[in-house]
Amino acid sequence: MTGVFLGTLSLTTIYSKILEYAGPRLMSTLGLDINFLVTLTVLCFAIFTSAIYFRDGVKSLLYDYYSCTVKVVSQDPLFSALMTFLEEEGAFNMSKVESQQSQIGEQDTEVKEKGWGQKMKAGLKQSNKIKYAPAPSCEDFFYYKPTGTTITIIREEIPNSQSSWWNPRPKQQVQLTVYGKDPTPLKMLFEEVVERQNNKDHGRTAVYKARQGSEGGATGAEWIRCFTKPVRSLDTVILDEKQKEEISEDLKEFLLPATNKWYSNRGLPYRRGYLLYGPPGTGKTSLSVALAGKFGLSVYALSLSVAWMNDDTLALLFSSLPKNCIVLLEDIDACGNNNSNTKAGVQVSFSGLLNAIDGVASKEGRALIMTTNHRERLDEALIRPGRVDLQIKFAHADKKIIHGLFRAIYEVNESDKRILKFPNDFPDDDEIADLANVFAEKVPEHIFSPAEVQGFLLRHKKNPRRAAAEVVAWAEQELLEKKERERKEKEKEEKEQEEKERGERKERRKRAKEEREKRAKREKRRKEGKASSDDTDTEDEKEEAKKEDDKRVVYSLINEDSANIVVNGINEKMVGGVAKDVVKVNGSA
Numbered sequence: 001m002t003g004v005f006l007g008t009l010s011l012t013t014i015y016s017k018i019l020e021y022a023g024p025r026l027m028s029t030l031g032l033d034i035n036f037l038v039t040l041t042v043l044c045f046a047i048f049t050s051a052i053y054f055r056d057g058v059k060s061l062l063y064d065y066y067s068c069t070v071k072v073v074s075q076d077p078l079f080s081a082l083m084t085f086l087e088e089e090g091a092f093n094m095s096k097v098e099s100q101q102s103q104i105g106e107q108d109t110e111v112k113e114k115g116w117g118q119k120m121k122a123g124l125k126q127s128n129k130i131k132y133a134p135a136p137s138c139e140d141f142f143y144y145k146p147t148g149t150t151i152t153i154i155r156e157e158i159p160n161s162q163s164s165w166w167n168p169r170p171k172q173q174v175q176l177t178v179y180g181k182d183p184t185p186l187k188m189l190f191e192e193v194v195e196r197q198n199n200k201d202h203g204r205t206a207v208y209k210a211r212q213g214s215e216g217g218a219t220g221a222e223w224i225r226c227f228t229k230p231v232r233s234l235d236t237v238i239l240d241e242k243q244k245e246e247i248s249e250d251l252k253e254f255l256l257p258a259t260n261k262w263y264s265n266r267g268l269p270y271r272r273g274y275l276l277y278g279p280p281g282t283g284k285t286s287l288s289v290a291l292a293g294k295f296g297l298s299v300y301a302l303s304l305s306v307a308w309m310n311d312d313t314l315a316l317l318f319s320s321l322p323k324n325c326i327v328l329l330e331d332i333d334a335c336g337n338n339n340s341n342t343k344a345g346v347q348v349s350f351s352g353l354l355n356a357i358d359g360v361a362s363k364e365g366r367a368l369i370m371t372t373n374h375r376e377r378l379d380e381a382l383i384r385p386g387r388v389d390l391q392i393k394f395a396h397a398d399k400k401i402i403h404g405l406f407r408a409i410y411e412v413n414e415s416d417k418r419i420l421k422f423p424n425d426f427p428d429d430d431e432i433a434d435l436a437n438v439f440a441e442k443v444p445e446h447i448f449s450p451a452e453v454q455g456f457l458l459r460h461k462k463n464p465r466r467a468a469a470e471v472v473a474w475a476e477q478e479l480l481e482k483k484e485r486e487r488k489e490k491e492k493e494e495k496e497q498e499e500k501e502r503g504e505r506k507e508r509r510k511r512a513k514e515e516r517e518k519r520a521k522r523e524k525r526r527k528e529g530k531a532s533s534d535d536t537d538t539e540d541e542k543e544e545a546k547k548e549d550d551k552r553v554v555y556s557l558i559n560e561d562s563a564n565i566v567v568n569g570i571n572e573k574m575v576g577g578v579a580k581d582v583v584k585v586n587g588s589a
């Protein structure tokens with residue numbers, strides 16, 4: 001009954017009923033007029049709204065005319081250092097957070113020594129620690145003690161629409177504002193950020209990796225600080241001392257400010273290029289990282305073989321390098337040469353690579369280290385002076401390198417021996433020197449890479465005597481396996497070559513057939529007196545036709561006589577490979 005009754009009442013009726021009922025009671029108990037109350041509420045609301053408008057207006061006026069602002073975009077190497085600093089200082093209100101892996105701080109990941117670029121992926125051991133970052137578009141206030149100033153921090157995502165491959169949008173930007181005309185607090189803050197970053201990097205080498213930046217349909221790429229690792233001493237790279245010194249001195253001189261001036265006075269682009277070539281596992285990457293460590297440079301590693309790398313992204317990455325860094329470009333032979341031969345899956349063209357290295361957009365002040373296992377496949381244009389100023393050859397280990405590797409592994413200081421629980425009877429330095437001689441005598445020279453020898457030694461990390469005793473058996477076994485691997489590889493290569501040649505022959509036959517048919521048609525038209533200017537053979541066509549006629553002669557001869565005799569007899573006159581082709585044609589016919 002009650003439900004039906006309420007249903008029939010309208011809201012206005014209820015409201016007027018309440019006013020009718022509550023009004024007089026409020027009046028009698030509180031002494032307040034209901035009309036007065038309503039007016040007061042509306043007035044408060046109006047004042048509150050105007051106050052907000054007023055505050056925003058003043059704020060925007062102050063912001064426009066009486067503040068200093070610095071914006072840092074995510075592509076700037078300073079971005080991650082700044083975010084780490086602010087996070088460490090507790091500047092962010094973490095009530096609105098998002099989990100994040102790469103932007104704030106760096107991924108403290110362990111990386112296997114072997115290789116960069118694509119290989120690095122396999123070597124990364126992701127730390128499972130989840131990091132939190134303040135969600136974008138939040139405003140934070142950070143009290144910066146040294147200057148007693150409050151800094152407003154706004155972190156924003158940047159809209160997609162502004163991006164294009166030549167100007168990829170930064171993913172994010174952080175904006176720091178202080179009110180007042182004095183930018184000193186911001187300057188001081190940035191000095192502290194850089195100093196803290198430098199202190200952290202001291203004794204470490206920072207490694208940056210190229211990352212695809214493709215959103216909103218536009219492709220792009222950016223460098224991302226991946227990790228830092230302790231500086232690798234040049235002494236741990238076992239190589240001919242002269243070669244090490246040569247490249248080290250060259251780089252040292254290049255980095256001098258006077259050299260920069262010298263280059264610019266002569267209008268030369270201030271860049272230096274090195275080529276490290278040789279079989280896998282001989283120390284090319286290790287030397288590059290050790291050099292970076294020695295001169296306090298960061299390494300910018302990239303590989304041409306990653307699926308998204310193309311001419312544009314490569315050029316973009318080269319144009320966004322900082323000054324004084326080492327760019328490590330591995331497996332440079334992947335993009336082929338002027339006559340193509342690009343590896344499957346590689347999108348970077350040879351001209352694209354040349355353009356990135358020393359095109360107009362390429363940054364100055366960087367040292368480029370290119371590595372390859374196949375120097376013979378490189379185009380001379382790529383390694384001409386100016387692009388490559390110094391070449392270092394790496395080879396399989398000789399006696400000196402084998403000896404050096406042994407000593408490098410087993411010369412351990414007392415504290416490491418204690419911490420790592422080395423056995424008490426671990427040989428002293430004199431015995432290690434003797435064992436190193438024995439070891440080097442037993443390993444055949446120029447067969448194994450330093451990486452292979454090092455791999456064996458690491459198996460007996462705490463037992464050099466055993467390593468020296470067992471190395472012969474290991475070397476024999478390895479040799480057998482190596483030979484088997486080489487045999488299989490050769491077989492595979494031969495098969496691929498055969499397949500390629502078969503394809504080329506097929507293509508040539510197809511073209512020749514089309515040409516014959518075309519000529520026959522022309523001939524027919526000529527005989528019928530319908531020849532047009534198109535039917536006149538060009539010099540090239542005449543030459544092609546002559547070749548075709550020759551082929552047909554061979555072909556008919558083959559049909560009559562023994563193929564081998566004819567081919568051997570005519571081969572002299574033939575253009576390379578034609579006779580052989582015809583034999584195969586005949587064979588398959």
Ligand SMILES: Nc1ncnc2c1ncn2[C@@H]1O[C@H](COP(=O)(O)OP(=O)(O)OP(=O)(O)O)[C@@H](O)[C@H]1O
Nearest residue numbers: 113115236237238280281282283284285286450451
């Ligand atoms: N000459 C060397 N001195 C010291 N260690 C070496 C040397 N060569 C190789 N190694 C060791 O072998 C491993 C692989 O070396 P590295 O990656 O530098 O070889 P690479 O020549 O760059 O190989 P790839 O051509 O396959 O990239 C590393 O652990 C490195 O320490």
